[in-house]
Amino acid sequence: MMERRSIFTAIVLLSIIAPVTPAQAASKITIVNFDAVNEGFNDPAPRPPVGGNAGTTLGDQRLIAFQAAADKWGATIDSPVEIFIGAAFDPLTCTATSATLGQARTEAIFANFDDQKVGLAPGPVGLNLWHHSALADERAGADLDPLDVDLVAQFNSRLNGDPTCLGGTGWYLGLDGKAGSDIDLFTVLLHEFAHGLGFSQFASVNSGIRLLGLDDVYNVHIFDNTTHKFWSQMTDAERKASALNTRNVIFSGSTVNAAVPTVLAVGTPLLALLSPGTIAGNYQVGAAAFGPQLAAPGVSGAIVVATDPADAAGPSATDGCSAIVNAAAIAGRIALIDRGTCGFIVKVKNAQNAGAIAVLIGDNVAGTPPAGLGGADPTITIPSVRISLADANAIKAQLAAASVVTGTLGVNLAVRAGADATGGALLYTPNPVAPGSTISHWDTIAFPNQLMEPNINADLTHSVQPPQDMTLPALYDIGWFADKDLDGLADDRDACPTSNRAATVVVGGINTGVVNTMFTNGCTINDTVARIFAGAKNHGGFVSGVAHLLDSLVAQGTITDAEKDRIQSAAAHTK
Numbered sequence: 001m002m003e004r005r006s007i008f009t010a011i012v013l014l015s016i017i018a019p020v021t022p023a024q025a026a027s028k029i030t031i032v033n034f035d036a037v038n039e040g041f042n043d044p045a046p047r048p049p050v051g052g053n054a055g056t057t058l059g060d061q062r063l064i065a066f067q068a069a070a071d072k073w074g075a076t077i078d079s080p081v082e083i084f085i086g087a088a089f090d091p092l093t094c095t096a097t098s099a100t101l102g103q104a105r106t107e108a109i110f111a112n113f114d115d116q117k118v119g120l121a122p123g124p125v126g127l128n129l130w131h132h133s134a135l136a137d138e139r140a141g142a143d144l145d146p147l148d149v150d151l152v153a154q155f156n157s158r159l160n161g162d163p164t165c166l167g168g169t170g171w172y173l174g175l176d177g178k179a180g181s182d183i184d185l186f187t188v189l190l191h192e193f194a195h196g197l198g199f200s201q202f203a204s205v206n207s208g209i210r211l212l213g214l215d216d217v218y219n220v221h222i223f224d225n226t227t228h229k230f231w232s233q234m235t236d237a238e239r240k241a242s243a244l245n246t247r248n249v250i251f252s253g254s255t256v257n258a259a260v261p262t263v264l265a266v267g268t269p270l271l272a273l274l275s276p277g278t279i280a281g282n283y284q285v286g287a288a289a290f291g292p293q294l295a296a297p298g299v300s301g302a303i304v305v306a307t308d309p310a311d312a313a314g315p316s317a318t319d320g321c322s323a324i325v326n327a328a329a330i331a332g333r334i335a336l337i338d339r340g341t342c343g344f345i346v347k348v349k350n351a352q353n354a355g356a357i358a359v360l361i362g363d364n365v366a367g368t369p370p371a372g373l374g375g376a377d378p379t380i381t382i383p384s385v386r387i388s389l390a391d392a393n394a395i396k397a398q399l400a401a402a403s404v405v406t407g408t409l410g411v412n413l414a415v416r417a418g419a420d421a422t423g424g425a426l427l428y429t430p431n432p433v434a435p436g437s438t439i440s441h442w443d444t445i446a447f448p449n450q451l452m453e454p455n456i457n458a459d460l461t462h463s464v465q466p467p468q469d470m471t472l473p474a475l476y477d478i479g480w481f482a483d484k485d486l487d488g489l490a491d492d493r494d495a496c497p498t499s500n501r502a503a504t505v506v507v508g509g510i511n512t513g514v515v516n517t518m519f520t521n522g523c524t525i526n527d528t529v530a531r532i533f534a535g536a537k538n539h540g541g542f543v544s545g546v547a548h549l550l551d552s553l554v555a556q557g558t559i560t561d562a563e564k565d566r567i568q569s570a571a572a573h574t575k
């Protein structure tokens with residue numbers, strides 16, 4: 001019996017579905033405008049065309065950007081079933097420093113649905129597995145819930161130059177990725193649509209409890225390197241613990257595993273503490289978006305706490321917000337500075353001016369993994385990273401005990417950035433848990449930056465597949481498949497991946513009216529006749545080859561004798 005579960009019941013969809021004309025008629029993913037008159041996608045405020053977006057009102061430009069991102073996914077994944085995204089722009093939370101950008105998710109999930117046997121649809125990925133709505137439709141070969149959309153998306157309309165919202169930072173509505181200091185809507189849409197298409201799972205990351213006790217197509221690929229178990233093999237308590245097991249949890253799927261060496265760069269950033277022996281070992285870092293990339297063999301030296309005046313620029317003597325006063329001790333060494341008050345660029349520049357060879361920013365809140373350091377300043381010439389509060393305190397405790405602490409800030413060349421030692425792609429498992437982010441993203445250490453990291457990085461390229469990105473490989477691992485002719489049979493198992501799927505058999509321009517049956521190898525009668533034509537030495541050979549085919553089709557009961565005669569006659573008239 002099919003299970004259907006609505007994920008977010010608070011949104012009433014059925015009464016307000018009003019499909020709009022898609023920007024491209026061929027699109028298989030259609031944006032359904034949920035906005036009311038004069039707001040959101042219908043906002044009439046005039047706007048000049050921008051970055052390939054030809055809309056002339058704010059609403060039109062929003063809709064064009066949505067449809068363009070939907071078309072990008074539509075051109076990348078193949079489903080014979082149209083995908084509907086119900087979407088709205090609404091005023092969501094936004095302050096001077098933080099905002100809800102927007103989100104998309106599957107509207108419903110399905111398990112144990114029928115293989116509808118439309119075309120060659122393969123049916124569910126497995127028994128008792130939740131599937132995202134659009135994925136379930138592709139696998140079923142039919143729309144399992146034609147009265148409802150597949151994804152719902154809600155984005156923040158306040159990111160529109162309002163100075164009280166992120167200081168006036170707004171959505172960049174162009175399609176060319178040239179967002180400058182604004183936020184590239186196209187990139188955020190690619191990310192959020194990917195969640196809705198399948199890059200998300202349904203067990204609670206707070207409790208480990210699965211929805212109605214069932215696994216889903218995503219979480220069966222989550223593998224914990226500590227317990228050596230997949231999430232589908234765990235108890236609720238084990239899943240809960242795994243969600244916090246920072247940089248020890250991977251997505252294991254054959255397509256993602258194969259993509260890791262082509263996508264992720266060799267060398268994962270790390271801090272190796274060399275002495276004293278009590279704290280020697282490898283420590284997690286968050287990489288900086290500015291300054292030189294970490295490299296091998298890295299920068300080695302003694303670690304020294306940088307001190308500066310406790311003044312208006314920064315209230316502590318270890319926040320690095322003012323000029324460093326212990327420059328003699330810092331010069332030629334690795335500076336340790338606390339996070340807080342001023343920006344990372346300010347701290348690192350002050351340490352650089354004091355002669356430091358590298359900077360460790362110790363976090364000021366507990367948790368792992370240490371996030372990256374944002375910012376941009378081409379004058380920064382020394383490497384810097386963030387380390388966790390606990391690790392920073394461990395180093396300070398040694399320094400307070402008059403120990404010399406030495407370390408190397410560099411990369412481990414045996415491990416790719418964003419992978420574990422076995423080459424598995426690391427999932428984001430921060431401690432404390434971050435519902436909405438935990439496990440349904442790649443770890444933030446991935447380099448080059450990935451579309452499905454929890455934060456949107458400015459250097460993303462709009463690519464969703466190798467060699468730049470691992471989103472599409474993950475979707476393939478959960479059950480999506482390439483299917484150019486939309487016959488339900490994956491291209492790599494389809495003897496005719498670009499079938500002629502006309503309704504009837506057409507030979508030499510003559511429509512025979514005979515049903516163009518598709519066979520289980522993915523080829524139609526038209527495909528087979530075309531192959532005979534391509535391989536025939538002359539007209540006689542072609543007619544003879546067709547006769548052999550038709551005899552076997554009659555013998556199988558696929559066509560009647562009368563139909564055979566019509567096709568044979570058409571073949572005889574070809575030249």
Ligand SMILES: [Zn+2]
Nearest residue numbers: 191195441454
């Ligand atoms: Zn996300």
